[in-house]
Amino acid sequence: MSDIKIKVQDYSGEVKELEAPTDMGLSLMEFLKANEYPILATCGGMALCATCHVKVEEGMDALNEPGDQEMDQLDILPNAEFNSRLACQLRLHPDMDGLSIRLAADEDQE
Template sequence: MIQINIHSDSDVKSLEIPNDIGINLMELLKAEAYETIEGTCGGMALCATCHVKVTDSIPSLSEPSNDELDMLETLPFIYYESRLACQIKLNEDIQQLNIEIIKN
């Protein structure tokens, strides 16, 4: 199971999902009705409407690709820990994930 803690405004929601769920973080957040996660491009790293901040260092999390970094740089404000949720694949390598939803 993957434990995901989602910080949004002053709210924290914890989810426990199967580690073989086979989706990315953006798809999960949209299914959980987080309206600030639009995913306009459908997960292609072309729009940055699924901007999140990963608040913990997770060695098993893949590094952002050059395409993801290029798209993040188009945003008015980013963090060192900024990621596109569509580029975070939820799999058995991730045990726990703490994220903050960023409103751009």
């Protein structure tokens, strides 16, 4: 099976469980944009803008370690926490089944 389930909490607090394909090489950011979440991704997924900032509520252990460029961006966010990640740097894979995230880029403006 190549689909996984991901729970996404939007800025209003609404949570939806979505099925995500793992066989297309999509990033979490691309998947969120395809599902019409308000992800700006102004840098196109290059870890340069942090407009795809998410907070991982469940499943952090299934994710790859953040690279230097991602860490540099997270370091400048006023609301970054231990569970903060950039969705553009997370490629969907079967181990991510059950992942739960909360959109957080809009919080950065507060």
